[in-house]
Amino acid sequence: MKYEVITKEDFPSFVNGLLSEIEVVGVKMKEGKFHYDKIKSYDELCLDYDVTLIPPKKYLLPPKETLLKFSLGGAIQVEPSIDATPRVILGVHPYDIKAIELMDAVFSDSNPDANYMERRRNTVIVGVDCRNPSPNAFCPSMGTDTTETGFDLLLTDIGEQYVVAIGSEKGEELLKKHARTREATEADLAQRKAAQEEALAKYKLSIKAAVEEIPELLEKNYDHPLWEELAAKCLSCGSCTMVCPTCVCFDVQDDLELNLTAGERFRQWDSCMLQGFAKVATGENFREDCTSRLRHRYFRKGNYMLKRYGKLGCVGCGRCIGACLAEIANPVEAYNRLKEGS
Amino acid sequence: MKPRLAFFDFTGCEGCQLEVINFEQELLDILSAADIVNFREAMTERSDDYDIAFIDGAITTERDVARIKEIRERAKILVAIGACACIGGVNCLKNFYPMEEVLRIVYGESAHYYDTIPARPVDAVVPVEYYVQGCPMTQSEFVKVVKALLAGKKPEIPNYPVCVECKMAGNICVFEKGETCVGPVTRAGCNALCVTNGRICWGCRGLVDDPNTDSEKEILAKYNLTPEEIIAKFRMFLGYSEVAK
Ligand code: SF4
Ligand code: SF4
Ligand code: SF4
Ligand code: SF4
Ligand code: SF4
Numbered sequence: 050m051k052y053e054v055i056t057k058e059d060f061p062s063f064v065n066g067l068l069s070e071i072e073v074v075g076v077k078m079k080e081g082k083f084h085y086d087k088i089k090s091y092d093e094l095c096l097d098y099d100v101t102l103i104p105p106k107k108y109l110l111p112p113k114e115t116l117l118k119f120s121l122g123g124a125i126q127v128e129p130s131i132d133a134t135p136r137v138i139l140g141v142h143p144y145d146i147k148a149i150e151l152m153d154a155v156f157s158d159s160n161p162d163a164n165y166m167e168r169r170r171n172t173v174i175v176g177v178d179c180r181n182p183s184p185n186a187f188c189p190s191m192g193t194d195t196t197e198t199g200f201d202l203l204l205t206d207i208g209e210q211y212v213v214a215i216g217s218e219k220g221e222e223l224l225k226k227h228a229r230t231r232e233a234t235e236a237d238l239a240q241r242k243a244a245q246e247e248a249l250a251k252y253k254l255s256i257k258a259a260v261e262e263i264p265e266l267l268e269k270n271y272d273h274p275l276w277e278e279l280a281a282k283c284l285s286c287g288s289c290t291m292v293c294p295t296c297v298c299f300d301v302q303d304d305l306e307l308n309l310t311a312g313e314r315f316r317q318w319d320s321c322m323l324q325g326f327a328k329v330a331t332g333e334n335f336r337e338d339c340t341s342r343l344r345h346r347y348f349r350k351g352n353y354m355l356k357r358y359g360k361l362g363c364v365g366c367g368r369c370i371g372a373c374l375a376e377i378a379n380p381v382e383a384y385n386r387l388k389e390g391s
Numbered sequence: 392m393k394p395r396l397a398f399f400d401f402t403g404c405e406g407c408q409l410e411v412i413n414f415e416q417e418l419l420d421i422l423s424a425a426d427i428v429n430f431r432e433a434m435t436e437r438s439d440d441y442d443i444a445f446i447d448g449a450i451t452t453e454r455d456v457a458r459i460k461e462i463r464e465r466a467k468i469l470v471a472i473g474a475c476a477c478i479g480g481v482n483c484l485k486n487f488y489p490m491e492e493v494l495r496i497v498y499g500e501s502a503h504y505y506d507t508i509p510a511r512p513v514d515a516v517v518p519v520e521y522y523v524q525g526c527p528m529t530q531s532e533f534v535k536v537v538k539a540l541l542a543g544k545k546p547e548i549p550n551y552p553v554c555v556e557c558k559m560a561g562n563i564c565v566f567e568k569g570e571t572c573v574g575p576v577t578r579a580g581c582n583a584l585c586v587t588n589g590r591i592c593w594g595c596r597g598l599v600d601d602p603n604t605d606s607e608k609e610i611l612a613k614y615n616l617t618p619e620e621i622i623a624k625f626r627m628f629l630g631y632s633e634v635a636k
Contacts, residue, residue, distance in 0.1 A: 082563050103561050112559035282606045284575040285599075287551060291558030302547055307420035307534070309542055318559055323551040324601060339603075372558070374566055374575060374610045 050197065051215040052233035052241075059229050060211060061091040066227025067137055071173070074108060075139035076101055085138070096140050097206070099183035100366055104145050104294035105138050109152060109168055113317040116164065116301070122310035130313070133167040137223075141176045144186070144193040144364040146200050148294030149174065154358040155297050173219060176203040177211075180248050185367025187381050190256040193364045195245050207240040254381045258388040260361060264352040270387045271344070279377040280340040287320035289369035289378035290346065295354070295362045296320065321345050347383055394541070396421075397429035397441035399462055401448030401455050402482055402510065406527040407473035408432040408447055417534050424541050443468045443540060446519075447528070449475040449482040451510045463517040470536060471513045474526035474628055478597040481526070482510035483630030512631055521546065526595035526628065529581050549579040550600050553592050556583040565591045571614050573624055576602035576634075594628045604634040 055063060067073050068090065075094045077086045083098040085105055115130045141149075156165035178195055179188075188194040196203070201220030204211040212233055215221045224230060233241075258266055290296040300319035305312035319326060322342055327335035336342045354362030369378040400408055411418070412433050421427075428438035444466035450459055463469055474480030485493045486509040494502040513519050521540070523533045532548065539546035549555075553574035557564065560583050565572050574583070574592035578599050585592050598604070604625075611621045625635040 080563055080568070082567075084561055102563060103558065107561075282603070282609070284552060284554070284603050284606055285601075286554040286575045288554045288558055288564075291555060305538055305542060307417060307424060307538055307541070309424070309538070318555075320551075320555065323555070324599070325550050372564070374564070375606050 051221070052238060053213045053215065053224060053230040054210050054233045054237050055213055055224075055228050055230045056210045063224070063228035064088075064091040064094060064139070067139075067223065072134055072136040073139055074105075074136055088139070094139065096177050096204070097180055098140075099179070099181055100142070100186065100368060100371075102368075103292060104148060104366070104368070105141055106145075106148065106152060106294050106297070108136065108138055109149065109165060109172065110156075110297060110299070110318075113315060114164065116314045116316055118311070118313045120311040129163070131164050131167050133164070133171045135171040135173075137173040137175055139175045141174055141200070142179045142366075143176060143196040143203075144179075144188050144191070144366045145294050146174060146176050146196050146198075146203075147191075147193045147360075147364045148366070150199040151295050151354065151358065151360050151362065151364075152297055154360065158358070173223065174200045174202075174216075175220070176200040178203065178205040178245055178248065180206055180244070182248065182252050183367050183371070184253050185370040186252060186365055187254040187256060187367060188365040189249055189252050190254075190381070191260060191361060191363060191365035194249055194252070205241045205244055207237065207244050210237075212237050212241040254367070256381055256388075257385045262388075263361065263384060264355050266384065266387050267348055267352045271348075273387060275383065275386055276344040276347075277340045279383070280338075280343040282375040282377050283322070283339050283343050284375055285322055285324050285339060285342065286374075287322045288372040288374070290320040290322050291318060292368040292372045294364060294366060294368070295350070298326075321349065343377075346378075347380070350380065351384070394425045394443055395428045395438070395441040396425050396443050396445065397438070397462075397466070398427070398431070398433075398445045398447070399429070399458075400431060401446065401459070401476065401513075402451040403448035403473060403475035403480070405432065405447070407475075410527045410530055411445075411472075411533065414530065414534075417530075421537055425537075439465060441466060443470060445470045445472050446476045446513050447471075447473045449479050449510045449512060450508075450516050451482055452506055452508060454506075456508075456516055459513060459516050468520045468540065469513070469517065470521040470523065470540075471519045472523040472533065473528040474524065474595045474597070476513045477519075477522045477524050478629065479510050479512045479515075479631035480595070480628055481630075483635075484626060486510055486630055487626065510631070515631070522548070522597075524548075524578055524596035525581055529584075529596070532580050551579055552599055552602075553577045553579045553581070553583050553586070553596070555579050556581070557586050559583075560587045562586050566610075566614060571611055571616060571624070573607065573629075575610070576604055576607045594625070598629060598632060598634070602634070608634075 075088045083101045117129045119127045156162040200216040203214040298319045299316040301316045303314050350362040471477045536546045556579045572591035573594040577594040578596045629635050
């Protein structure tokens, strides 16, 4: 990998340069929390944050999106609808980059998702290593505290400067065009490593099992009383999945206009934690009881995704831990309890 | 033939009927697909010949009981609109006092001219086919139900909590801001209107089908609400349901 260095003094003009040619979304403050939003200038941007409320997946799989428009009067007309505005997502943490890699795997599999794929092609990811992790994060356990893949550029704060890892040609071009940089020296790279290690020491939570052990740990404990115990408190509110960067489920519906001859097909986020998720047209519900829904989420994260895509379905961002009012969506607690065999 | 629609109001603030009148384009579209034959708020003509009856307001007197039964007999389809009609709504606040006291508080000296019974939703008296929840009723859901009726389909009404829409809107949960709400057991469909606008969810859209109210109560207690405060929270709109007893 190639590495460049940009000073913090020069960084604003890089961002403003990007803004002159493409939409840029980045992390902003919102009532003491952080969220992704469109930015108009460098000043709004926050690069030292713990975690955002909603992951950047909202730009690749919007909460609600029109898939096609149709009209039924006379000859039936169907027109696909894809909003794939070119944009840079700026300041993505490594765990969220890993999650996007997983989304790429899901949406490009067997029957590629046209809307996702086109948006993805038009998206540039400029990541940043996380300096101050959220108290709920457990990235080191999942190997996602930093990443070597999945980005166009990745920044690491080394004090007065950023080391920029170049992940793609597109990234390199944008950097060349809009920033004054110099090649990184051995000393810069040593500082980069030190900065990453310093951050690593700040994580508070960890899973007592090795990542490779998790799938089997779950399989062995399919009938563990833990699932029922947690489900007793579950609100089936979906919060744990809505905020999860690796949750990609959606529901497709048609919306007819009042004239009943034209309308649109749209999709919106869905969740395996919701009561109706596994209900089919004939009325049966494959996961009617809350226990099976709750267990399914853990299995999807820690077992099914790995089997199907070769990647674990959890990147350790800890968002679910913070979002669950019932305090039962915590993967660290669940895996550790299974590991301890209690 | 166009279906004939009728609107009837019972005990409520008429806010829901106003919501219907407040439609602009949609109302014209509805009128081109259906005939409105009875709507006290909007027209003088009255007809007792209708297919679909929209009911707003709760049932709070013996006269209401007789009247809703009569409407039920005439209508092929009955749609409850608004919290009062769907779940009883704020009217049920009075159910926690003796009825004589309620009459005295409201009518004073002339209390003996009036009768009143504990407030109840429409479906506590007659069967209801469809519901348009909310206080006032959620406009987009009203349109959704009308469209489904015209197309002869079942409307897609969410059976998941407001939290889903809160997250989709990118809201910060009010529990993280030192407040509490009953959104985790309340039926979504309003796009988390109140939280998105900086307030809390009071549950005006009623409970989801299988709410975990025990867990919700535990959570409210964990966030330092007293048992009385918890009950009060549920009584605002959900007074008719078990959870508020
Ligand atoms: S399961 Fe939880 S910790 Fe894991 S990626 Fe999803 S939100 Fe983050
Ligand atoms: S685990 Fe928690 S956040 Fe997830 S659905 Fe259940 S109560 Fe909601
Ligand atoms: S539901 Fe609300 S707006 Fe509608 S009639 Fe009742 S009080 Fe008024
Ligand atoms: S504010 Fe209320 S409705 Fe929104 S996520 Fe929090 S608990 Fe759920
Ligand atoms: S947020 Fe709650 S109180 Fe507000 S409209 Fe929606 S259901 Fe009603």
